[in-house]
Each structure stands twice: as structure tokens, then as C-alpha cells.
Amino acid sequence: MWQWLKADRPGWMGAAGAVLLMLYGWVATWQPTSFGKTYAVYGGVFIVMSIAWAWYFDGFRPDRFDIIGGVVCFLGIGIILFWPRA
Numbered sequence: 001m002w003q004w005l006k007a008d009r010p011g012w013m014g015a016a017g018a019v020l021l022m023l024y025g026w027v028a029t030w031q032p033t034s035f036g037k038t039y040a041v042y043g044g045v046f047i048v049m050s051i052a053w054a055w056y057f058d059g060f061r062p063d064r065f066d067i068i069g070g071v072v073c074f075l076g077i078g079i080i081l082f083w084p085r086a
Helices: 002-006 011-030 035-057 064-082
Strands: none
Touching (some): 002 011, 011 035, 035 064
8 A cells, every 4th residue: 555655556556455454454353362462462563563674674773772662562462362360
């Protein structure tokens, strides 16, 4: 979608992007845990992957606070998914 909107790519790329975004949202509903847990885990992974993407593709060099924040997100994912509950 971004390429179609911002980089003047053909319309079929925008349509393909829209379909992929719909599928991306739909896949989360297949998970065996509650949707709330799945969405929370997705959020944590999204944050960490955004930092990695910016580092690899955009030349952004994360500082120690970016790294600490990513680690905190992964710790949160572990707590949400694996902390023993009654």
C-alpha cells in the first residue's frame, strides 16, 4: 500500500497490499489463545521488529534505550503468554 500511495506505483500494487493487510488481520483470529493475548503479543513483536527494520533498512542505529525497550517488550510477551495462572 505504501508503495502505491507514496512512490507512484501501479494500482494493482495498492489492491494487492489491501488484500495482504486484510489477510494479516484475519490470521490473528486463528490463534488458539484469546484474541486479547494474541493482540498484545503482536504489539510487542511489532515494536521490536520496527526497531530492527529501522536499523537494517533505514540506517537508524538504536541506542541503549531502544534495546532496553525491546527487551522489556519481549519480557512482557513472556509474562502474558507463559505466566502461570490459576
